[in-house]
Amino acid sequence: MDISSLNREELTMLGAGACTLLTLHFSSQLASQHLYYWKNPKQQSAIMIIILMAPIYAVYSFVGVLDLKSSKPFLVLLDLIKECYEALVVVKFLALLYSYVNMDVSKDIVPDEIKGREIRLGFPMTIWQPRAIYMNHQTLKLLKYCTWQFAVTRPTCSILMIGLRLLGMYPSSVSWTFTAILSMSFYVALYSLLVFYHAFAKELKPHKPVAKFSCIIGIIFFGFWQGALIDLLERSGVIKSHHFWLEVEHVGEAIQNVVILVELVLFSVFQQYAFHFESYSGDVQTMLQKGKNKE
Numbered sequence: 001m002d003i004s005s006l007n008r009e010e011l012t013m014l015g016a017g018a019c020t021l022l023t024l025h026f027s028s029q030l031a032s033q034h035l036y037y038w039k040n041p042k043q044q045s046a047i048m049i050i051i052l053m054a055p056i057y058a059v060y061s062f063v064g065v066l067d068l069k070s071s072k073p074f075l076v077l078l079d080l081i082k083e084c085y086e087a088l089v090v091v092k093f094l095a096l097l098y099s100y101v102n103m104d105v106s107k108d109i110v111p112d113e114i115k116g117r118e119i120r121l122g123f124p125m126t127i128w129q130p131r132a133i134y135m136n137h138q139t140l141k142l143l144k145y146c147t148w149q150f151a152v153t154r155p156t157c158s159i160l161m162i163g164l165r166l167l168g169m170y171p172s173s174v175s176w177t178f179t180a181i182l183s184m185s186f187y188v189a190l191y192s193l194l195v196f197y198h199a200f201a202k203e204l205k206p207h208k209p210v211a212k213f214s215c216i217i218g219i220i221f222f223g224f225w226q227g228a229l230i231d232l233l234e235r236s237g238v239i240k241s242h243h244f245w246l247e248v249e250h251v252g253e254a255i256q257n258v259v260i261l262v263e264l265v266l267f268s269v270f271q272q273y274a275f276h277f278e279s280y281s282g283d284v285q286t287m288l289q290k291g292k293n294k295e
Contacts, residue, residue, distance in 0.1 A: 016065045019261035023058040026268035037281040046096040054268045061257040083158040087151035101203040143192045150189035211274035
């Protein structure tokens with residue numbers, strides 16, 4: 001294939017397809033490794049859901065690049081599925097953190113060695129809480145609900161936005177209202193997860209918490225604010241159509257999808273480190289090594 005003979009549309013499609021295949025390859029590789037070394041279902045089921053986030057996003061973005069001019073209802077349905085999956089990932093990530101510190105997410109029982117730890121809060125938590133609080137069952141419940149609120153707000157706003165669009169009642173003012181609501185919901189959920197991390201930093205240290213947080217923040221939270229920024233640039237006229245195969249209204253969507261596809265390749269590679277299967281392969285590897293030694 002002579003790449004130099006391809007036009008801009010074909011080059012974009014080729015690059016988007018390559019990024020999608022790479023993301024699917026790295027993600028499926030990591031997922032298959034966890035399935036092979038399936039040792040801790042509680043933790044690894046949550047990890048599997050988080051790992052699958054990258055390929056789901058990649059397929060969604062690739063379909064968006066392929067079909068920007070038509071099948072709007074289909075894209076809207078995919079968008080709703082993606083956003084509901086985001087909510088599930090955040091809930092599962094919190095459950096994974098609970099599991100790492102040997103706590104049950106359905107119970108707000110704080111281990112004795114952690115009770116009384118001081119936690120310093122910032123905005124917006126300080127609106128209804130003092131700046132310095134101490135770890136107890138009420139604090140743990142607060143952090144859990146502040147994270148879970150995103151799992152309700154995200155799909156609810158998505159359904160309302162889809163309904164208003166279908167009814168033709170979706171002006172810019174309504175769009176930015178939803179963006180503001182979702183931004184606050186994102187921020188509260190992210191901040192609550194970070195507070196949980198700082199409260200249990202010692203217990204979480206062996207589990208590469210910073211790398212895991214980076215994946216969640218990068219794919220979900222950064223992706224949302226990146227999309228909001230591109231939308232703002234498009235509405236303000238900074239981003240304009242220079243591609244004959246795209247209408248002006250689709251340029252922002254195209255840029256967002258292509259940028260996300262490139263980023264997802266990087267995140268799917270980084271997930272190999274953040275959610276590595278090594279900590280679950282110990283017993284199996286020992287058995288295999290013993291078998292080799294006997295031979």
